[in-house]
Amino acid sequence: MEIPYTVSTRPDTGLWNAKIGIWLFLASEVMLFGALFSAYIFLRIDAAPGTWPHGLLNVPVGTMNTAILILSSVTVVLAWAALKMRRYRAYWWYMLATITCGVIFLTVKLAYEWPQKFEHFGAYIKPEALAKYEQYLGNERRIEKGFEPRIEITGHLHSQNAKEYEVALDPVNADPDNPVMDRPHFFPLPVTDKIATIEKADVQRATMFLPTHSAYFASYFTITGLHGLHVLGGVIVFIYMWLPVSKKLYQRNPEHLANRVEVSGLFWHFVDLVWIFVFPLFYLL
Amino acid sequence: MDSSASIETHHDPHSHAAEHEHHELGWWRKYIFSTDHKVIGIQYGLCGLAFLFLGFCLMMLMRWQLAYPGQALPVIGKFLPHIFGAGSMPDGKMTPDFYNSLGAMHGTIMIFLGVVPLAFAAFGNFVVPLQIGAPDMTFPKVNAASFWAFAVGGVIMLISFFVPGGAAKSGWTSYTPLAAFADSGPGHDPLFNGQTLWLIGFIFLITSSLLGAVNFITTIIQLRAKGLTWMRLPFFVWAQFVTAFLLLLAFPPLEAAIVMQLMDRVAHTSFFLPSGLVVNGAPVSISGGGSPLLWQHLFWFLGHPEVYVLILPAFGIVAEILANNSRKPLWGYKSVVFSVLVIGFLSFVVWAHHMWLTGMGSAVSAFFQTTTLLISIPSVIILSAFFISLWGGSIRFNVPMLFTIAFLPMFGIGGLTGIPLAFNSADLYLHDTYYVIAHFHYIVAPGTIFGLFAGVYYWFPKATGRKMSEFWGKVHFWPTLICMNMIFLPMFLQGMAGMHRRWYDGGQGWNVANEHTVWGLTGFQWNQPISWAAWIMGLAQIPFIINFFWSIKHGGKVNDNPWEATTLEWTAPSPPPHGNFVDIPVAYRGPYEYSLPGRERDFTMQNEPVEPSERTRRKPPAEPVLV
Numbered sequence: 002m003e004i005p006y007t008v009s010t011r012p013d014t015g016l017w018n019a020k021i022g023i024w025l026f027l028a029s030e031v032m033l034f035g036a037l038f039s040a041y042i043f044l045r046i047d048a049a050p051g052t053w054p055h056g057l058l059n060v061p062v063g064t065m066n067t068a069i070l071i072l073s074s075v076t077v078v079l080a081w082a083a084l085k086m087r088r089y090r091a092y093w094w095y096m097l098a099t100i101t102c103g104v105i106f107l108t109v110k111l112a113y114e115w116p117q118k119f120e121h122f123g124a125y126i127k128p129e130a131l132a133k134y135e136q137y138l139g140n141e142r143r144i145e146k147g148f149e150p151r152i153e154i155t156g157h158l159h160s161q162n163a164k165e166y167e168v169a170l171d172p173v174n175a176d177p178d179n180p181v182m183d184r185p186h187f188f189p190l191p192v193t194d195k196i197a198t199i200e201k202a203d204v205q206r207a208t209m210f211l212p213t214h215s216a217y218f219a220s221y222f223t224i225t226g227l228h229g230l231h232v233l234g235g236v237i238v239f240i241y242m243w244l245p246v247s248k249k250l251y252q253r254n255p256e257h258l259a260n261r262v263e264v265s266g267l268f269w270h271f272v273d274l275v276w277i278f279v280f281p282l283f284y285l286l
Numbered sequence: 287m288d289s290s291a292s293i294e295t296h297h298d299p300h301s302h303a304a305e306h307e308h309h310e311l312g313w314w315r316k317y318i319f320s321t322d323h324k325v326i327g328i329q330y331g332l333c334g335l336a337f338l339f340l341g342f343c344l345m346m347l348m349r350w351q352l353a354y355p356g357q358a359l360p361v362i363g364k365f366l367p368h369i370f371g372a373g374s375m376p377d378g379k380m381t382p383d384f385y386n387s388l389g390a391m392h393g394t395i396m397i398f399l400g401v402v403p404l405a406f407a408a409f410g411n412f413v414v415p416l417q418i419g420a421p422d423m424t425f426p427k428v429n430a431a432s433f434w435a436f437a438v439g440g441v442i443m444l445i446s447f448f449v450p451g452g453a454a455k456s457g458w459t460s461y462t463p464l465a466a467f468a469d470s471g472p473g474h475d476p477l478f479n480g481q482t483l484w485l486i487g488f489i490f491l492i493t494s495s496l497l498g499a500v501n502f503i504t505t506i507i508q509l510r511a512k513g514l515t516w517m518r519l520p521f522f523v524w525a526q527f528v529t530a531f532l533l534l535l536a537f538p539p540l541e542a543a544i545v546m547q548l549m550d551r552v553a554h555t556s557f558f559l560p561s562g563l564v565v566n567g568a569p570v571s572i573s574g575g576g577s578p579l580l581w582q583h584l585f586w587f588l589g590h591p592e593v594y595v596l597i598l599p600a601f602g603i604v605a606e607i608l609a610n611n612s613r614k615p616l617w618g619y620k621s622v623v624f625s626v627l628v629i630g631f632l633s634f635v636v637w638a639h640h641m642w643l644t645g646m647g648s649a650v651s652a653f654f655q656t657t658t659l660l661i662s663i664p665s666v667i668i669l670s671a672f673f674i675s676l677w678g679g680s681i682r683f684n685v686p687m688l689f690t691i692a693f694l695p696m697f698g699i700g701g702l703t704g705i706p707l708a709f710n711s712a713d714l715y716l717h718d719t720y721y722v723i724a725h726f727h728y729i730v731a732p733g734t735i736f737g738l739f740a741g742v743y744y745w746f747p748k749a750t751g752r753k754m755s756e757f758w759g760k761v762h763f764w765p766t767l768i769c770m771n772m773i774f775l776p777m778f779l780q781g782m783a784g785m786h787r788r789w790y791d792g793g794q795g796w797n798v799a800n801e802h803t804v805w806g807l808t809g810f811q812w813n814q815p816i817s818w819a820a821w822i823m824g825l826a827q828i829p830f831i832i833n834f835f836w837s838i839k840h841g842g843k844v845n846d847n848p849w850e851a852t853t854l855e856w857t858a859p860s861p862p863p864h865g866n867f868v869d870i871p872v873a874y875r876g877p878y879e880y881s882l883p884g885r886e887r888d889f890t891m892q893n894e895p896v897e898p899s900e901r902t903r904r905k906p907p908a909e910p911v912l913v
Contacts, residue, residue, distance in 0.1 A: 003421070004421060004422055004424060004426070004509070005421075005508075005509065006424075006508050006509075007424075011508050014507060014508065016507075016508070017508075018424040018425070018504055018508050019425075021503070021504045021507055021508060022424065022425060022428075022500050022501070022504045025499070025500045025503055025504065025534060026496075026500050028534060028535060029496055029499070029500075029534045029535060029537070029538045030538070032535050032536075032537075032538035032539055033538035033539070033541055033542055034542075035538075035539070036538060036539035036541075036542035036543065036584055036587075037542045037545075037546075040542065040543075040546060040557065040580055040584070043577060043580055044557070044575065044576060044577065044580070047575070047577055048575055049561070049575070052575055206571065206573060208573075211553075212549060212553045212554075212555045213553065213554045213555060213556075213572070213573060214573060215556075215573045215575060216555075216556060216557070216573065216575040216576055219546075219549060219553075219555035219556060219557055219573070219576075220557075222553075223545060223546065223549055223555075223557075227545065
């Protein structure tokens with residue numbers, strides 16, 4: 002028994018099965034990420050003034066990752082085109098390039114961006130103690146200018162004891178009145194060597210930049226984590242199509258392999274597209 | 287091609303299968319890890335029926351506590367602590383926690399492990415490819431993956447009963463912040479606790495539905511037989527088509543919500559937890575800034591389309607059986623098809639009518655109130671078309687038809703009693719009372735489940751080549767119908783008297799429940815007749831279970847088309863072999879050509895070519911115009 006239209010198209014719809022399948026799957030993916038992005042938007046609208054962080058992510062690295070993903074979307078199209086022209090060698094190289102891009106993206110995310118966050122520390126100051134830390138927060142000037150107040154002191158946690166934290170401050174807390182610090186920077190500034198002592202009694206909540214830190218990091222890690230899983234899934238599928246096992250399919254029915262690449266390429270474009278939303282929402286806005 | 291000859295003969299499936307199969311598959315590949323849509327459909331069906339019965343058993347336990355709160359359950363009560371742990375029913379008396387577990391899991395199991403797998407996955411898998419003349423689903427392996435994801439999800443849900451602390455107990459809706467803190471703390475495993483397993487199980491169930499939905503839609507678009515145009519599709523296929531879209535698009539937002547609640551529980555984020563939350567008298571150390579309402583919106587964004595996932599396949603089954611047994615074409619086929627499409631669309635914009643009490647504001651409420659009333663229009667069109675289909679038919683009162691006919695008024699009651707709930711002013715009073723329970727159970731219990739029973743009796747001969755006993759079918763039907771009404775009708779009264787749906791002691795301790803009497807019984811006292819009706823209904827399922835299994839081997843043998851139906855599945859041998867059809871079917875006509883004038887038989891199958899005489903009769907020659 003053969004299932005019709007796996008490779009050839011059905012005359013009245015003009016499509017083969019998997020192409021409809023993948024578009025339907027992508028529609029459901031849109032709903033999945035759509036729900037997560039909506040959640041992000043509503044949490045952000047709901048956030049109390051000053052609680053939504055800005056400028057905590059590494060924009061140049063994010064830009065590079067964006068470029069890498071877009072590049073991989075190009076190479077996967079070239080791989081598909083090479084198959085259509087029955088140039089297996091070229092296909093093999095383009096596929097390898099795509100896989101490499103995916104792996105670089107994941108490595109940057111998991112080995113660099115995320116761990117950097119895990120090492121960063123933030124302490125939310127109790128409202129009644131904010132004045133005590135005015136030298137790190139610069140709220141008098143901010144209120145004068147009509148900005149949201151700062152309520153968190155961030156940096157690297159040097160040491161802590163039962164009573165206090167010692168934090169090597171981020172530039173924004175080291176020099177809070179500097180107008181340069183009013184906006185996030187494109188190139189992230191390194192942590193300064195200025196040490197602040199924060200009493201635990203004055204702290205409402207203090208954590209590393211983990212999902213528990215804030216609604217912002219909760220959505221950041223959830224969405225980028227889920228997106229990362231999608232990238233991983235795509236890479237695994239591409240590796241399967243790149244391995245010799247798929248060459249056998251190519252020799253038997255090259256169009257079938259081309260269709261598979263087309264379908265997984267569509268998925269890959271979608272993953273890319275999700276990132277195009279993630280990047281401005283979390284890194285830039 | 288004259289197919290009437292092939293209908294009368296009984297095909298031996300094995301001789302045919304052997305012609306096409308190069309190698310016989312082993313028993314495991316054939317019956318357990320199969321990729322054949324019929325086997326997967328039957329697997330889903332058996333699992334779905336088993337889960338339905340399990341969910342019903344949980345409810346029968348709850349009914350004891352409601353009718354006789356605080357009293358020891360005789361006989362069974364002694365054994366349950368050994369199964370569910372000492373904290374469930376010490377000395378046969380139910381603890382509040384265990385009652386809550388039963389309630390939450392009754393809803394979850396009935397909807398997501400019982401009705402959806404049976405209505406959508408089982409009937410859809412078995413019947414849809416046969417009705418459209420396809421050899422299988424488009425993606426057989428994905429189909430198998432869908433079933434196994436469902437099986438894993440189901441097993442996880444079952445396991446959750448046996449972890450320390452018991453199964454999820456925050457209601458089937460798992461509202462936050464309650465659900466974010468339930469089943470945590472001392473005595474609970476951080477991961478293997480009821481609520482967390484509920485969430486993990488759900489991820490598998492959603493994956494299963496997603497894979498199934500993609501497969502169904504692609505199959506219906508791509509594998510329709512030659513000549514089977516969209517308007518020649520049996521209504522059942524249309525219903526499954528729309529259902530698949532609902533599952534495809536409504537489940538992912540719930541999946542997102544599930545992931546977020548899982549993060550709240552495991553990674554201690556605050557997606558659904560507001561700032562300044564106090565639990566058990568102590569402030570919680572969380573970042574806050576989340577929104578409990580966000581969960582409700584995401585949950586009901588699935589939850590409402592889900593209601594139509596439950597009812598549309600039943601509509602489809604009812605349409606098939608109704609046309610078949612009234613020996614008339616389905617009345618208003620096109621309006622019914624367009625109505626089901628409109629229902630599918632509108633069901634995405636009504637969800638917040640579950641949330642009138644959250645204070646969304648009158649503008650939002652007015653919007654959702656309007657859409658909710660709008661969606662009743664296509665539902666009424668469908669129901670009216672079904673009723674009119676009976677008019678002037680020569681009705682055959684067999685068991686599938688009995689369930690089908692019972693479906694119509696039962697669904698009618700369920701639908702009409704929903705209208706007061708659609709108005710937010712009326713709902714303020716009725717919300718979370720037994721009135722709501724009665725309303726939606728009329729839709730899904732004597733509604734959907736009657737449709738499912740009808741479908742089981744109707745397609746059983748196609749799956750096995752044998753018929754289920756008519757007599758025992760009637761023994762199953764009548765007590766079930768009577769008990770259903772004895773259970774749910776009084777609940778409307780209880781609800782209007784103000785009884786809350788989640789009272790653990792059945793209202794014994796609340797004055798409200800004891801103030802008003804109806805026919806001499808107070809709201810609380812009504813629990814006893816309701817419970818007895820539920821238990822009798824439990825007994826009434828025994829004839830069905832025995833009939834079902836006995837008939838697989840010993841039921842009366844039937845030909846390929848025992849109901850003298852018209853759709854394509856009845857042109858295949860019973861049971862259909864791997865690949866389904868002996869001759870690839872071609873459709874020449876619509877799905878319900880019953881009692882066509884000038885024919886020998888009162889049914890004309892879809893694969894019977896249109897005869898020249900028919901053509902002329904259908905298009906009468908133009909009258910000559912006299913000048």
